[in-house]
Amino acid sequence: MRLRLSLVTICLLFVTFAIGQNKLPNVALKSLNSKTVNIANYNNSSKPVIVSFWATWCGPCIKELEAIKSRYAQWQKDYGVELVAISIDDSKTISRVKPMVTSKGWKYEVLLDTNQELKRALNVVNVPYTMILYKGKVMFTHSNYTPGIENKIEQELNKISKK
Amino acid sequence: MKKIILSATLLTSSFFYAQVRVGIESNNQYYLDDDKIKIEENEAEDRFRSNTYIKVDYFKNKWEFGTQIESYYPKAIINYSPDLQDANIGTIYARYNDIDNGINITLGHFYEQFGSGLILRSWEDRALGINNALFGVNAKLRLTKNLDLTALTGKQRIGMGFDLSESYVMGSNLEFNAADALKFENIDFRFGASYVGRLDEHKETGYAGVNDLISAFSGRFNLGIGGFNFGTEYVHKQKDIVIANEDYVDGTFLDGNALLVNLGYNKGNFGSSVNLRRMENMSFYSERKLAGNQYNKSIINYIPALTKQYDFSLQNIYVYQAQGGINWFEKRNGEIGGQYDFYYDFVEGTALGGKYGTHLAVNGSYWGGLKSTYDFANNKLEDEFLKLGEKYYSDIAVEIRKNWTSNFQTITMYMNQYYNAPVLEGKFDEVKTDIVSVEGLYNFSETSSVRLQLQNMWASADKGDWGAALLEFVPNTMFSIYVTDMYNYGNTHPESRIHYYSVGGSFSKGATRIAVNYGRQRGGLMCVGGVCRYVPESNGFTLNLTTNF
Numbered sequence: 001m002r003l004r005l006s007l008v009t010i011c012l013l014f015v016t017f018a019i020g021q022n023k024l025p026n027v028a029l030k031s032l033n034s035k036t037v038n039i040a041n042y043n044n045s046s047k048p049v050i051v052s053f054w055a056t057w058c059g060p061c062i063k064e065l066e067a068i069k070s071r072y073a074q075w076q077k078d079y080g081v082e083l084v085a086i087s088i089d090d091s092k093t094i095s096r097v098k099p100m101v102t103s104k105g106w107k108y109e110v111l112l113d114t115n116q117e118l119k120r121a122l123n124v125v126n127v128p129y130t131m132i133l134y135k136g137k138v139m140f141t142h143s144n145y146t147p148g149i150e151n152k153i154e155q156e157l158n159k160i161s162k163k
Numbered sequence: 164m165k166k167i168i169l170s171a172t173l174l175t176s177s178f179f180y181a182q183v184r185v186g187i188e189s190n191n192q193y194y195l196d197d198d199k200i201k202i203e204e205n206e207a208e209d210r211f212r213s214n215t216y217i218k219v220d221y222f223k224n225k226w227e228f229g230t231q232i233e234s235y236y237p238k239a240i241i242n243y244s245p246d247l248q249d250a251n252i253g254t255i256y257a258r259y260n261d262i263d264n265g266i267n268i269t270l271g272h273f274y275e276q277f278g279s280g281l282i283l284r285s286w287e288d289r290a291l292g293i294n295n296a297l298f299g300v301n302a303k304l305r306l307t308k309n310l311d312l313t314a315l316t317g318k319q320r321i322g323m324g325f326d327l328s329e330s331y332v333m334g335s336n337l338e339f340n341a342a343d344a345l346k347f348e349n350i351d352f353r354f355g356a357s358y359v360g361r362l363d364e365h366k367e368t369g370y371a372g373v374n375d376l377i378s379a380f381s382g383r384f385n386l387g388i389g390g391f392n393f394g395t396e397y398v399h400k401q402k403d404i405v406i407a408n409e410d411y412v413d414g415t416f417l418d419g420n421a422l423l424v425n426l427g428y429n430k431g432n433f434g435s436s437v438n439l440r441r442m443e444n445m446s447f448y449s450e451r452k453l454a455g456n457q458y459n460k461s462i463i464n465y466i467p468a469l470t471k472q473y474d475f476s477l478q479n480i481y482v483y484q485a486q487g488g489i490n491w492f493e494k495r496n497g498e499i500g501g502q503y504d505f506y507y508d509f510v511e512g513t514a515l516g517g518k519y520g521t522h523l524a525v526n527g528s529y530w531g532g533l534k535s536t537y538d539f540a541n542n543k544l545e546d547e548f549l550k551l552g553e554k555y556y557s558d559i560a561v562e563i564r565k566n567w568t569s570n571f572q573t574i575t576m577y578m579n580q581y582y583n584a585p586v587l588e589g590k591f592d593e594v595k596t597d598i599v600s601v602e603g604l605y606n607f608s609e610t611s612s613v614r615l616q617l618q619n620m621w622a623s624a625d626k627g628d629w630g631a632a633l634l635e636f637v638p639n640t641m642f643s644i645y646v647t648d649m650y651n652y653g654n655t656h657p658e659s660r661i662h663y664y665s666v667g668g669s670f671s672k673g674a675t676r677i678a679v680n681y682g683r684q685r686g687g688l689m690c691v692g693g694v695c696r697y698v699p700e701s702n703g704f705t706l707n708l709t710t711n712f
Contacts, residue, residue, distance in 0.1 A: 123185070
């Protein structure tokens with residue numbers, strides 16, 4: 001009995017930990033037009049969601065978001081994907097976020113993580129840090145920028161679309 | 164029976180959403196001396212240094228529990244605060260977070276920011292060795308749909324997790340979304356107000372007139388209509404005894420204030436922003452005597468230098484640090500100035516945009532001291548409101564990013580700088596620089612590329628001219644290797660001309676990244692977000708690991 005009980009406990013622990021392992025936590029962030037968004041709402045999306053941590057001072061981040069820009073319209077059409085760009089700029093650089101996003105014509109949903117609440121909750125250390133979520137599960141993670149990563153992301157989106 | 168229990172287990176656990184998250188970061192350094200660079204003798208006993216952070220958080224329904232274990236063993240990397248030693252709890256908390264009803268209460272260590280942080284910000288920056296989390300209670304409540312209240316109190320972390328300040332920090336913050344309350348569509352109109360107090364009952368009997376409680380108040384608003392946005396924030400800090408060289412200046416009291424104005428216009432391919440700021444005696448510490456300490460301990464508020472955070476290495480040799488505090492002996496108080504940024508995108512298919520587009524960024528800044536007069540008879544320092552005193556820093560930079568073909572892009576940048584090294588670093592001469600940087604990135608195939616960076620800096624004084632080069636090869640999305648050198652070829656002392664070379668590589672897969680590096684590191688200020696830490700020159704191996712699951 002004791003064995004069975006501990007077995008069940010272990011199962012319970014394991015299952016409890018495993019389920020929802022990848023879900024986005026409840027963290028409220030402000031969008032560029034000051035609307036409050038709970039990032040966990042993206043867990044309910046039936047389409048793939050790309051979450052990309054970036055900053056205006058991060059050269060590789062800008063390269064990554066620029067590389068995705070030229071593909072984005074097509075990805076939205078083909079996979080229904082939405083890209084959520086989480087800026088970790090703090091008050092030193094935050095006033096550059098809007099000018100940069102506007103002038104570069106990024107059509108992403110930009111959210112501000114000014115005091116790194118979401119970054120901390122997801123244990124993100126360096127930017128860029130990019131995840132693809134599908135129905136609340138992380139399907140793909142990349143923890144720095146390497147040129148051509150947009151091709152890899154497209155492959156992953158393609159894989160997901162066949163599921 | 165077993166099956167039933169198992170399926171019941173499965174069902175209940177999927178019903179109750181729960182998860183554990185673990186994040187690990189480990190930065191390791193092995194210092195080696197060579198003919199030019201040696202670490203100080205008192206540091207040389209421990210050549211291997213390691214800073215490791217293990218963070219575990221448990222989420223279940225509306226509850227969150229977590230801790231961060233930190234280890235600085237055998238010792239912290241050189242020039243981190245000596246308070247950071249051995250392995251211990253860094254932070255620990257329990258939180259009830261009912262986001263739908265707007266209730267978020269934390270017990271234990273927490274991070275918080277009011278407004279832009281000018282009045283209060285607690286945060287973590289491991290690269291700088293900053294963790295000024297507060298340990299106490301933080302309650303965030305949504306009073307109505309448009310009105311949010313935060314109330315907090317606690318002691319501040321100044322060393323390891325339970326090395327706390329003697330004083331209590333308490334604060335409250337109100338945020339009101341007026342646009343939403345008034346049902347303004349497409350208009351951003353918000354107000355905020357904050358209070359922060361520091362209660363330090365640690366009596367200083369030798370000095371008259373020192374208050375136990377020092378309070379600061381702030382108010383702010385933001386307005387955005389169409390492409391325009393305007394925001395301002397004002398902070399007033401109560402009169403407090405002046406600190407100089409970690410000691411009280413008897414009978415000398417000053418209040419502090421800060422005024423920040425942000426303007427922006429963004430439309431189409433054009434983006435712009437202007438920030439203006441004036442500050443007087445705005446450094447605010449949870450322990451008075453830690454004012455100006457080199458490890459950034461016990462900071463209550465965040466006073467970043469409002470200058471651009473540049474990308475290229477030579478652009479980061481003369482970095483401005485905000486002069487928000489007071490230097491009583493030199494009779495300097497605060498700073499005044501501003502910065503501007505313009506962005507313009509020449510789209511694909513236009514004359515300047517070419518086939519693949521061109522992006523232009525122009526920015527600059529000017530910072531100086533306040534114009535002050537000192538009244539010897541009454542031991543008083545008076546600052547004029549809008550007059551500029553001595554110039555501390557200025558810069559202007561132009562950056563052009565261009566995609567030439569579908570697989571070749573460049574970044575070209577010119578920057579001009581003025582750096583008042585006598586005031587900012589106590590050196591002899593002020594420094595004027597011109598810096599030219601170019602970078603080319605060529606993609607061989609879908610995921611392999613090579614990147615070359617070349618830079619030169621002409622500097623009028625200090626260590627003179629510098630050159631730098633970097634070559635990086637990325638064979639696929641997992642690996643990257645690089646080699647780099649910075650050479651101080653213009654140093655007037657030929658024996659001090661040093662090559663800061665290094666080679667390294669990184670491997671990343673999923674959320675894991677491992678980076679190794681061998682070579683020399685230039686000494687000087689290492690700055691993140693306008694807060695800086697002094698790092699000594701060194702030579703050796705580094706190994707950095709980050710992962711989460």
